[in-house]
Amino acid sequence: RSSIMLSLRLSSVAVASRRSFAPVASYGFSRASSSLSLDGTTPTPAEIQAHFLKRLEEARTASLVGGGQKRIDTQHAKGKLTARERLDLLLDEGSFTEYDALKTHRCVDFNMTEDKPPGDGVVTGHGLINGRNVFVFSQDFTVAGGSLSETHAEKICKIMDKAVAVGAPVIGLNDSGGARIQEGVDSLAGYAEVFQRNVDSSGVVPQLSVIMGPCAGGAVYSPAMTDFTFMVRDSSYMFVTGPNVVKTVTNEDVTQEELGGAKTHTTKSLVAHGAFDNDVEMLRKMREFFDFLPLSNREDPPIRSTADPEDRSCDMLDGLVPADPNVPYDMKMVIRAVVDEGNLFEVMPDAAKNIVIG
Secondary structure (H helix, E strand, C coil): CHHHHHHHHHHHHHHHHHHHHHHHHHHHHHHCCCCCCCCCCCCCHHHHHHHHHHHHHHHHHHHHHCCCHHHHHHHHHCCCCCHHHHHHHHCCCCCCEEECCCCCCCCCCCCHHHCCCCCCCEEEEEEEECCEEEEEEEECCCCHHHCECHHHHHHHHHHHHHHHHHCCCEEEEECCCCECHHHCHHHHHHHHHHHHHHHHHCCCCCEEEEECCEEECHHHHHHHHCCEEEEECCCCEEECCCHHHHHHHHCCCCCHHHHHCHHHHHHCCCCCCEEECCHHHHHHHHHHHHCCCCCCCCCCCCCCCCCCCCCCCCCCHHHHCCCCCCCCCCHHHHHHHHCHHHCCCCECCCCCCCCCEC
16 A cells, blocks of 8 residues: 555656646746747757757846946946956956856846846956955946945855955956845845845955945945055045935035045045045055955965165165254164165055055
Protein backbone atom coordinates (compact mmCIF):
# COMPACT_ATOMS: atom_id res chain seq x y z
CA ARG A 1 0.00 0.00 0.00
CA SER A 2 2.85 2.39 0.83
CA SER A 3 4.48 1.69 -2.53
CA ILE A 4 1.23 2.40 -4.37
CA MET A 5 0.68 5.69 -2.47
CA LEU A 6 4.27 6.81 -3.14
CA SER A 7 3.86 6.01 -6.82
CA LEU A 8 0.65 8.04 -6.99
CA ARG A 9 2.30 11.01 -5.27
CA LEU A 10 5.24 10.96 -7.64
CA SER A 11 2.89 10.79 -10.60
CA SER A 12 0.95 13.79 -9.27
CA VAL A 13 4.16 15.79 -8.90
CA ALA A 14 5.21 14.89 -12.43
CA VAL A 15 1.83 15.95 -13.84
CA ALA A 16 1.90 19.22 -11.88
CA SER A 17 5.41 19.93 -13.11
CA ARG A 18 4.41 19.37 -16.74
CA ARG A 19 1.36 21.58 -16.33
CA SER A 20 3.32 24.45 -14.79
CA PHE A 21 6.29 24.25 -17.15
CA ALA A 22 4.55 25.07 -20.44
CA PRO A 23 2.93 28.36 -19.32
CA VAL A 24 6.18 29.57 -17.77
CA ALA A 25 8.05 29.02 -21.03
CA SER A 26 5.24 30.66 -23.01
CA TYR A 27 5.06 33.72 -20.73
CA GLY A 28 8.80 34.22 -21.10
CA PHE A 29 8.51 34.47 -24.87
CA SER A 30 5.33 36.53 -24.76
CA ARG A 31 6.53 39.17 -22.29
CA ALA A 32 9.80 39.61 -24.16
CA SER A 33 7.90 40.39 -27.39
CA SER A 34 9.75 37.61 -29.16
CA SER A 35 9.39 37.06 -32.87
CA LEU A 36 8.32 33.51 -32.03
CA SER A 37 4.56 33.07 -32.07
CA LEU A 38 2.71 31.08 -29.47
CA ASP A 39 0.96 28.73 -31.86
CA GLY A 40 0.98 25.84 -29.49
CA THR A 41 4.33 24.48 -30.59
CA THR A 42 7.11 23.97 -28.11
CA PRO A 43 10.26 26.06 -28.80
CA THR A 44 13.36 24.04 -29.51
CA PRO A 45 16.35 24.31 -27.15
CA ALA A 46 18.25 26.21 -29.86
CA GLU A 47 15.41 28.75 -30.18
CA ILE A 48 15.23 29.20 -26.42
CA GLN A 49 18.98 29.76 -26.20
CA ALA A 50 19.00 32.22 -29.12
CA HIS A 51 16.13 34.16 -27.62
CA PHE A 52 17.80 34.27 -24.21
CA LEU A 53 21.10 35.48 -25.65
CA LYS A 54 19.26 38.21 -27.56
CA ARG A 55 17.51 39.42 -24.40
CA LEU A 56 20.79 39.24 -22.47
CA GLU A 57 22.62 41.36 -25.03
CA GLU A 58 19.80 43.93 -25.06
CA ALA A 59 19.92 44.18 -21.27
CA ARG A 60 23.70 44.54 -21.26
CA THR A 61 23.52 47.32 -23.83
CA ALA A 62 20.83 49.11 -21.81
CA SER A 63 22.90 48.85 -18.62
CA LEU A 64 25.83 50.66 -20.27
CA VAL A 65 23.82 53.77 -21.19
CA GLY A 66 22.05 54.21 -17.85
CA GLY A 67 19.22 56.68 -18.24
CA GLY A 68 19.84 57.20 -21.95
CA GLN A 69 21.97 59.39 -24.19
CA LYS A 70 19.90 62.53 -23.61
CA ARG A 71 20.51 62.42 -19.86
CA ILE A 72 24.17 61.60 -20.41
CA ASP A 73 24.47 64.71 -22.59
CA THR A 74 22.86 66.76 -19.81
CA GLN A 75 25.39 65.36 -17.33
CA HIS A 76 28.26 66.32 -19.63
CA ALA A 77 26.80 69.79 -20.17
CA LYS A 78 27.10 70.37 -16.41
CA GLY A 79 30.79 69.47 -16.55
CA LYS A 80 30.19 66.12 -14.86
CA LEU A 81 31.22 62.63 -15.90
CA THR A 82 28.91 59.62 -15.93
CA ALA A 83 29.11 56.85 -13.34
CA ARG A 84 31.07 54.55 -15.64
CA GLU A 85 33.40 57.28 -16.90
CA ARG A 86 34.32 58.04 -13.30
CA LEU A 87 35.21 54.42 -12.62
CA ASP A 88 37.31 54.32 -15.78
CA LEU A 89 39.42 57.20 -14.45
CA LEU A 90 39.59 55.97 -10.86
CA LEU A 91 40.61 52.36 -11.51
CA ASP A 92 43.52 50.80 -13.35
CA GLU A 93 42.68 50.19 -16.98
CA GLY A 94 40.91 46.89 -17.57
CA SER A 95 40.82 45.95 -13.87
CA PHE A 96 37.13 46.53 -13.12
CA THR A 97 34.85 43.56 -12.51
CA GLU A 98 31.20 44.56 -12.26
CA TYR A 99 28.56 42.93 -10.05
CA ASP A 100 24.81 42.70 -10.69
CA ALA A 101 24.89 44.79 -13.86
CA LEU A 102 21.42 43.60 -14.89
CA LYS A 103 19.70 43.84 -11.52
CA THR A 104 16.48 45.88 -11.54
CA HIS A 105 14.19 47.29 -8.88
CA ARG A 106 11.18 45.34 -7.61
CA CYS A 107 8.75 48.24 -7.13
CA VAL A 108 5.29 47.73 -8.66
CA ASP A 109 3.63 50.97 -7.52
CA PHE A 110 3.30 54.25 -9.43
CA ASN A 111 3.78 52.51 -12.81
CA MET A 112 7.37 51.68 -11.87
CA THR A 113 7.11 48.33 -13.67
CA GLU A 114 7.26 50.27 -16.95
CA ASP A 115 10.70 51.72 -16.14
CA LYS A 116 13.20 49.13 -14.94
CA PRO A 117 16.67 50.09 -16.21
CA PRO A 118 19.29 47.35 -15.70
CA GLY A 119 21.68 48.20 -12.88
CA ASP A 120 19.11 50.27 -11.00
CA GLY A 121 21.14 53.46 -10.87
CA VAL A 122 24.41 52.26 -9.37
CA VAL A 123 27.50 50.54 -10.80
CA THR A 124 29.24 48.25 -8.31
CA GLY A 125 32.21 45.92 -8.35
CA HIS A 126 35.91 45.61 -7.57
CA GLY A 127 39.11 46.64 -9.30
CA LEU A 128 42.63 47.85 -8.76
CA ILE A 129 44.16 51.23 -7.98
CA ASN A 130 47.89 51.22 -8.67
CA GLY A 131 47.79 47.44 -8.50
CA ARG A 132 45.99 47.22 -5.12
CA ASN A 133 42.50 45.84 -4.48
CA VAL A 134 39.53 48.13 -3.93
CA PHE A 135 35.73 47.77 -3.92
CA VAL A 136 33.72 50.58 -5.47
CA PHE A 137 30.23 51.83 -6.18
CA SER A 138 29.35 54.71 -8.48
CA GLN A 139 25.84 56.14 -8.41
CA ASP A 140 24.30 57.04 -11.76
CA PHE A 141 22.42 60.35 -11.65
CA THR A 142 20.96 59.67 -15.11
CA VAL A 143 18.80 56.88 -13.62
CA ALA A 144 16.09 58.28 -11.34
CA GLY A 145 18.49 60.95 -10.09
CA GLY A 146 20.71 58.26 -8.56
CA SER A 147 18.03 57.67 -5.93
CA LEU A 148 18.40 54.67 -3.68
CA SER A 149 15.93 51.80 -3.95
CA GLU A 150 15.87 48.52 -2.07
CA THR A 151 17.87 46.74 -4.78
CA HIS A 152 20.20 49.73 -5.21
CA ALA A 153 21.04 49.38 -1.51
CA GLU A 154 21.51 45.62 -1.87
CA LYS A 155 24.16 46.17 -4.53
CA ILE A 156 26.08 48.62 -2.31
CA CYS A 157 25.80 46.33 0.73
CA LYS A 158 27.12 43.41 -1.31
CA ILE A 159 30.40 45.11 -2.16
CA MET A 160 30.77 46.41 1.41
CA ASP A 161 30.39 42.88 2.77
CA LYS A 162 32.92 41.56 0.29
CA ALA A 163 35.35 44.36 1.13
CA VAL A 164 35.33 43.38 4.81
CA ALA A 165 35.68 39.67 3.98
CA VAL A 166 38.59 40.25 1.60
CA GLY A 167 40.19 43.10 3.52
CA ALA A 168 40.08 45.95 0.98
CA PRO A 169 38.95 49.60 1.07
CA VAL A 170 35.56 50.82 -0.13
CA ILE A 171 35.26 53.94 -2.29
CA GLY A 172 31.81 55.37 -2.98
CA LEU A 173 31.27 57.87 -5.80
CA ASN A 174 28.11 59.58 -4.57
CA ASP A 175 25.72 61.36 -6.92
CA SER A 176 22.24 60.77 -5.51
CA GLY A 177 19.11 62.67 -4.62
CA GLY A 178 18.46 60.37 -1.67
CA ALA A 179 15.73 57.80 -1.07
CA ARG A 180 13.54 56.73 -3.99
CA ILE A 181 10.19 58.07 -2.86
CA GLN A 182 8.17 55.58 -4.90
CA GLU A 183 9.48 52.74 -2.73
CA GLY A 184 8.73 54.44 0.57
CA VAL A 185 9.84 52.51 3.63
CA ASP A 186 11.64 49.87 1.55
CA SER A 187 14.08 52.53 0.41
CA LEU A 188 14.58 53.76 3.97
CA ALA A 189 15.22 50.20 5.09
CA GLY A 190 17.87 49.98 2.39
CA TYR A 191 19.62 53.00 3.87
CA ALA A 192 19.50 51.38 7.30
CA GLU A 193 21.37 48.38 5.89
CA VAL A 194 24.03 50.65 4.36
CA PHE A 195 24.41 52.62 7.62
CA GLN A 196 24.82 49.41 9.60
CA ARG A 197 27.67 48.35 7.34
CA ASN A 198 29.28 51.76 7.66
CA VAL A 199 29.39 51.18 11.40
CA ASP A 200 30.50 47.55 11.21
CA SER A 201 33.26 48.37 8.70
CA SER A 202 34.62 51.27 10.72
CA GLY A 203 38.15 50.49 11.84
CA VAL A 204 38.22 47.34 9.71
CA VAL A 205 38.65 48.69 6.17
CA PRO A 206 39.10 52.30 4.99
CA GLN A 207 35.90 53.90 3.71
CA LEU A 208 36.14 56.86 1.33
CA SER A 209 33.21 58.96 0.09
CA VAL A 210 33.57 61.11 -2.98
CA ILE A 211 30.70 63.58 -3.42
CA MET A 212 30.30 64.29 -7.13
CA GLY A 213 26.82 65.76 -7.39
CA PRO A 214 23.87 67.08 -5.37
CA CYS A 215 23.31 64.65 -2.49
CA ALA A 216 20.46 64.99 -0.02
CA GLY A 217 18.89 63.07 2.85
CA GLY A 218 20.16 59.55 3.29
CA ALA A 219 22.72 60.12 0.54
CA VAL A 220 24.72 62.31 2.94
CA TYR A 221 24.23 60.38 6.19
CA SER A 222 26.36 57.51 4.96
CA PRO A 223 29.29 59.68 3.73
CA ALA A 224 29.31 61.49 7.06
CA MET A 225 30.02 58.16 8.78
CA THR A 226 32.90 57.15 6.50
CA ASP A 227 36.58 57.81 7.21
CA PHE A 228 37.20 60.45 4.55
CA THR A 229 34.86 62.61 2.48
CA PHE A 230 35.90 64.72 -0.50
CA MET A 231 33.81 67.09 -2.63
CA VAL A 232 33.91 68.66 -6.09
CA ARG A 233 33.65 72.44 -6.00
CA ASP A 234 30.59 74.10 -7.59
CA SER A 235 28.93 70.83 -8.62
CA SER A 236 28.57 68.77 -5.43
CA TYR A 237 26.39 69.51 -2.43
CA MET A 238 25.55 67.77 0.83
CA PHE A 239 22.47 68.69 2.81
CA VAL A 240 19.83 66.93 4.88
CA THR A 241 17.16 68.75 2.90
CA GLY A 242 17.27 71.27 0.07
CA PRO A 243 16.90 75.06 -0.04
CA ASN A 244 13.23 74.89 -1.06
CA VAL A 245 12.27 72.97 2.07
CA VAL A 246 14.31 75.35 4.22
CA LYS A 247 12.45 78.26 2.63
CA THR A 248 9.08 76.63 3.33
CA VAL A 249 9.83 75.81 6.96
CA THR A 250 11.94 78.77 8.11
CA ASN A 251 11.14 81.37 5.42
CA GLU A 252 14.88 81.76 4.95
CA ASP A 253 16.43 82.18 1.53
CA VAL A 254 19.59 80.12 1.19
CA THR A 255 21.51 78.88 -1.84
CA GLN A 256 22.68 75.32 -2.41
CA GLU A 257 26.28 76.46 -1.99
CA GLU A 258 25.58 78.20 1.32
CA LEU A 259 23.56 75.28 2.63
CA GLY A 260 25.81 72.41 1.63
CA GLY A 261 28.51 73.37 -0.85
CA ALA A 262 32.15 72.38 -0.73
CA LYS A 263 33.22 75.62 0.94
CA THR A 264 30.64 75.21 3.70
CA HIS A 265 31.68 71.65 4.50
CA THR A 266 35.45 72.21 4.29
CA THR A 267 35.54 75.40 6.36
CA LYS A 268 32.54 75.35 8.71
CA SER A 269 30.87 71.98 9.30
CA LEU A 270 34.13 70.11 8.55
CA VAL A 271 32.18 67.11 7.29
CA ALA A 272 34.40 67.10 4.20
CA HIS A 273 38.18 66.61 4.30
CA GLY A 274 39.01 68.31 1.03
CA ALA A 275 37.63 69.75 -2.21
CA PHE A 276 38.83 69.76 -5.81
CA ASP A 277 37.87 71.70 -8.92
CA ASN A 278 36.37 69.03 -11.16
CA ASP A 279 35.70 65.32 -11.57
CA VAL A 280 38.98 64.58 -13.32
CA GLU A 281 41.15 66.28 -10.68
CA MET A 282 39.13 64.61 -7.92
CA LEU A 283 39.64 61.10 -9.27
CA ARG A 284 43.33 61.70 -9.94
CA LYS A 285 43.78 62.87 -6.33
CA MET A 286 41.87 59.84 -5.02
CA ARG A 287 44.33 57.55 -6.80
CA GLU A 288 47.17 59.48 -5.17
CA PHE A 289 45.54 59.42 -1.73
CA PHE A 290 44.82 55.69 -1.98
CA ASP A 291 48.55 54.94 -1.99
CA PHE A 292 48.84 56.19 1.61
CA LEU A 293 46.17 53.85 2.99
CA PRO A 294 46.48 50.30 4.33
CA LEU A 295 44.08 47.85 2.73
CA SER A 296 42.59 46.88 6.10
CA ASN A 297 43.35 46.67 9.81
CA ARG A 298 45.08 43.37 9.08
CA GLU A 299 47.75 44.94 6.90
CA ASP A 300 50.43 47.59 7.29
CA PRO A 301 50.49 50.73 5.13
CA PRO A 302 52.10 50.15 1.73
CA ILE A 303 55.87 50.38 1.32
CA ARG A 304 57.30 51.61 -1.94
CA SER A 305 60.79 52.27 -3.21
CA THR A 306 62.09 55.84 -3.41
CA ALA A 307 65.09 57.60 -4.87
CA ASP A 308 65.17 59.92 -1.86
CA PRO A 309 68.11 58.74 0.33
CA GLU A 310 67.28 58.21 3.97
CA ASP A 311 70.55 59.85 5.12
CA ARG A 312 70.26 63.04 3.09
CA SER A 313 70.73 66.34 4.88
CA CYS A 314 68.19 69.19 4.88
CA ASP A 315 70.39 72.24 4.92
CA MET A 316 67.44 74.56 4.26
CA LEU A 317 66.07 73.74 7.71
CA ASP A 318 68.97 75.58 9.33
CA GLY A 319 67.64 78.90 8.12
CA LEU A 320 63.97 78.17 7.58
CA VAL A 321 62.82 78.53 11.17
CA PRO A 322 63.45 82.14 12.28
CA ALA A 323 65.16 82.91 15.56
CA ASP A 324 62.39 85.36 16.47
CA PRO A 325 59.39 83.32 17.65
CA ASN A 326 57.06 86.12 16.56
CA VAL A 327 58.06 85.78 12.90
CA PRO A 328 55.90 83.28 10.99
CA TYR A 329 57.21 80.65 8.60
CA ASP A 330 55.69 78.11 6.21
CA MET A 331 55.27 74.84 8.08
CA LYS A 332 54.47 72.99 4.84
CA MET A 333 57.95 73.79 3.57
CA VAL A 334 59.38 72.08 6.65
CA ILE A 335 57.25 68.98 6.11
CA ARG A 336 58.02 68.73 2.40
CA ALA A 337 61.75 69.10 3.14
CA VAL A 338 61.64 66.15 5.53
CA VAL A 339 59.26 63.63 3.89
CA ASP A 340 60.27 61.40 0.97
CA GLU A 341 60.38 63.26 -2.33
CA GLY A 342 58.47 66.15 -0.77
CA ASN A 343 55.27 64.15 -1.13
CA LEU A 344 52.61 65.60 1.19
CA PHE A 345 48.88 64.92 0.78
CA GLU A 346 47.26 67.47 3.05
CA VAL A 347 43.94 66.63 4.70
CA MET A 348 41.46 69.41 5.60
CA PRO A 349 43.68 72.20 4.22
CA ASP A 350 40.89 74.80 4.48
CA ALA A 351 40.08 74.23 8.16
CA ALA A 352 42.01 75.42 11.23
CA LYS A 353 44.91 76.73 9.18
CA ASN A 354 47.12 77.05 12.27
CA ILE A 355 47.78 73.31 12.02
CA VAL A 356 48.76 71.06 9.12
CA ILE A 357 47.72 67.41 8.93
CA GLY A 358 48.11 64.85 6.18
